[in-house]
Amino acid sequence: QKEVEQNSGPLSVPEGAIASLNCTYSDRGSQSFFWYRQYSGKSPELIMFIYSNGDKEDGRFTAQLNKASQYVSLLIRDSQPSDSATYLCAVNTDKLIFGTGTRLQVFP
Amino acid sequence: ETGVTQTPRHLVMGMTNKKSLKCEQHLGHNAMYWYKQSAKKPLELMFVYSLEERVENNSVPSRFSPECPNSSHLFLHLHTLQPEDSALYLCASSQGSGSGTDTQYFGPGTRLTVL
Numbered sequence: 001q002k003e004v005e006q007n008s009g010p011l012s013v014p015e016g017a018i019a020s021l022n023c024t025y026s027d028r029g030s031q032s033f034f035w036y037r038q039y040s041g042k043s044p045e046l047i048m049f050i051y052s053n054g055d056k057e058d059g060r061f062t063a064q065l066n067k068a069s070q071y072v073s074l075l076i077r078d079s080q081p082s083d084s085a086t087y088l089c090a091v092n093t094d095k096l097i098f099g100t101g102t103r104l105q106v107f108p
Numbered sequence: 109e110t111g112v113t114q115t116p117r118h119l120v121m122g123m124t125n126k127k128s129l130k131c132e133q134h135l136g137h138n139a140m141y142w143y144k145q146s147a148k149k150p151l152e153l154m155f156v157y158s159l160e161e162r163v164e165n166n167s168v169p170s171r172f173s174p175e176c177p178n179s180s181h182l183f184l185h186l187h188t189l190q191p192e193d194s195a196l197y198l199c200a201s202s203q204g205s206g207s208g209t210d211t212q213y214f215g216p217g218t219r220l221t222v223l
Contacts, residue, residue: 004150034211043198043214044151088151095164096212098151 004091006099013106019076021102023089026070033065033072034090038101044088048074079106111135112215114199120221121189129184129218131199137213139163139206140182142174145196145217157182158206189222196220 003026013019021035032051036044050056050063050072062075072091076083086101112133121127133140142154156164157176171193173185182199196217202210 036214043196043217046211046213049211090151092210095153095156100148100150 004089004097004099006087006089006102008100009103010105011102013079013104015079015081015106015108017079017106019079019083019104019106021074021076021087021089021104023072023074023091023099024070025072025089025091025097027091027093027097028067028070030067030070030091030093032092033063034092034096035061035063035072035074036088036090036098038086038088040085047087076104079104081106081108111213112199112201114197114215114218116218117216118219118221120223121186122223123189123191125189126185126187128186129197129199129220131182131184131215133180133182133199133201133213133215135201135203135213137201137203138179139202139204139210140176140179141200141202141206141212142182142184143198143200143214145198151198155184156206163206186220189220191222194220194222 005024034049035047038044048063056063060077064073088101089099139158144152154168155174160176175183198217199215200212202212204210
């Protein structure tokens with residue numbers, strides 16, 4: 001069974017710190033990887049996607065992919081209280097499989 | 109924010125009721141999806157439509173019946189639901205054919221409560 005694993009958290013970081021969110025997946029054939037942010041009571045919002053090994057940066061966000069280790073991560077630099085949300089990792093082979101999400105809390 | 113809309117946003121229904129959820133996408137996408145999100149569980153894919161044709165049905169009970177009259181609209185018809193069907197129902201759309209590499213954009217969801 002194809003799976004996507006995330007630590008449910010909460011991950012608590014102080015304002016201004018780097019938040020590191022991790023995700024592992026079981027299907028080696030996975031081709032594309034997505035990070036969604038979901039605020040409480042809201043729908044998921046796409047933050048980033050990554051297809052190739054290495055890092056991809058977009059503003060304060062960096063996605064990192066290591067296909068050999070079947071590992072994808074999201075770094076949030078200069079974390080803000082407004083970043084407090086649940087972050088969903090999603091992995092695509094023939095369909096999109098979601099993890100249960102990691103709850104991030106950024107405290108002032 | 110307004111690329112994918114869903115109505116109603118909240119729905120309370122009894123087990124004998126029949127209701128429908130509606131989704132509309134204004135992005136010119138070709139594929140549309142229904143997901144179920146329950147507490148403490150990952151998003152579960154229910155149905156995928158590509159150009160109005162159903163391409164995936166993940167063993168969803170027959171009390172959920174999808175309908176896709178055109179590439180911009182998607183419905184989920186509900187009848188004889190159970191309390192465990194209470195969840196957030198999310199619609200999404202994507203540019204491609206509904207295959208694995210598409211980037212999906214979500215609507216705001218319908219919070220369904222079955223009494």
